[in-house]
Amino acid sequence: MTEHSMADLNDELVKASVKIDDGRDYTNWLVWDMRKNYRRSTGMREPEPARPQVAPVRVEPKKKARQRGHRVIQQAIGAV
Numbered sequence: 440m441t442e443h444s445m446a447d448l449n450d451e452l453v454k455a456s457v458k459i460d461d462g463r464d465y466t467n468w469l470v471w472d473m474r475k476n477y478r479r480s481t482g483m484r485e486p487e488p489a490r491p492q493v494a495p496v497r498v499e500p501k502k503k504a505r506q507r508g509h510r511v512i513q514q515a516i517g518a519v
Contacts, residue, residue, distance in 0.1 A: 448498075458501050462494035 446453050467488040478485060 456501060458499050460494075460497040460499070462492055462496050463490040464493045465490055 448454075448459060468490050471485065471488050477483075
């Protein structure tokens with residue numbers, strides 16, 4: 440039998456062909472990140488909030504754009 444090697448999820452070709460959802464809730468972290476300049480100017484030190492796992496990890500193929508024929512495009516612009 441053949442052995443299949445696992446694909447590296449950080450590879451550029453993998454990132455270009457699939458959409459990876461890690462299933463984490465980033466809401467609190469995004470609010471924390473938006474206040475970084477405020478914390479820097481006031482000298483506050485806040486720990487980074489947790490990003491809890493709320494859904495399973497999903498790896499889905501990216502949908503490709505629909506390829507339209509030449510005639511359809513010509514009709515759309517009124518050239519035919």
